[in-house]
Every structure is written in C-alpha cells, then in structure tokens.
Amino acid sequence: MFPAPASDSYGKPQVMKARVTVTLKTGILDPQGKAIEGALRSLGVEGVTSVRQGKVFDIEIDGGDPKKAEALLKEAADKLLANTVIENYRVEVVG
C-alpha cells in the first residue's frame, strides 16, 4: 500500500469550498424577521406565519483535507462568524 500523497494537485493549489450557516437560537427574538413577516403581508404574500433571518458564509479554503477544513471553519465560526451566546452555526464542506 502506498501512503496518500500530501497533495494530488499538479502544480496548482487545491481549494475546498464550504458553507457556514449561522442562525439565531430558539427563543432569541428576531425583530428583523418580524419586520419581514409584516412586509410580506403588506405586499400581498399570504400564508407566511414566521420568518427568522440568518447568515451564510461561502468560504474557500486552501488544501484538500476535509477534516482540517472543518476544524478551521469551526475555529472561524467560534472566533468571528457566530455569536455563540445567541446563535447556532453549521459547517458543511461542499468539496
């Protein structure tokens, strides 16, 4: 058996794509979502009972290791992208 190569790229650096989704925790008020709810109603869009707004970050990362990428993204989310007191986040490495 051969060891896995450190990189299987041909001179060009590998890039992974990922998405971090940040949403408000249950129970945290979302006045912006409430405003959107009201605006939809006044625009004639009927049937929407609740709106909660969150954020997504589409991120590109150097390197080809999904495990490392996920660890990096969790660090980024904890340090900067999410306020973990009031927000949850989810990390997906797309490929």
Place this chain on the structure above:
Amino acid sequence: MFPAPASDSYGKPQVMKARVTVTLKTGILDPQGKAIEGALRSLGVEGVTSVRQGKVFDIEIDGGDPKKAEALLKEAADKLLANTVIENYRVEVVG
C-alpha cells in the same frame, strides 16, 4: 379513488418549514466578505482564501402543499427577500 383531503390535520393547522438562501451573483463585489477574510487572517485563522456573505430566511408557511409553498416562497423572494439584479436565491421546502 377518493379525492385528496384539503387538509389531513386533526383540528390543528398544518405548517411547512422552508429555507430561502440568498447569495450574491458571481462578479458582484462583496466588501463585507473581504473584511471578514481580513479579520480572520488577523485573528490567526490561516488558509481561508475567499469569503462571500449571504442571507438565509427560515420560513414557516400555512398549509401542507409543497408546490404551493414553493410558489409562495419564490414570490416572497422576488418581491422582497432578494434583489434579483445582484443576488441569486434558492428555495428549499424542508417539510
């Protein structure tokens, strides 16, 4: 064959959950994403080569018809949630 019931709920109204994801179109500058990139670097998170920020809307809708829900959400996205000149959106009915 019996016609499908208008609602199969037992007195309580049916609610569907959905998510609308709004992202900037390719080529549209994202200064906020650039700022996050820089902030991550100065926080010591290495390896992030690109960040683009978008929005998510977690929406609850009356009724049990996924087709109708999707049409409603597209209307909401076109009218309010996304600026279709510079943004793309994706609608997912979760269930």
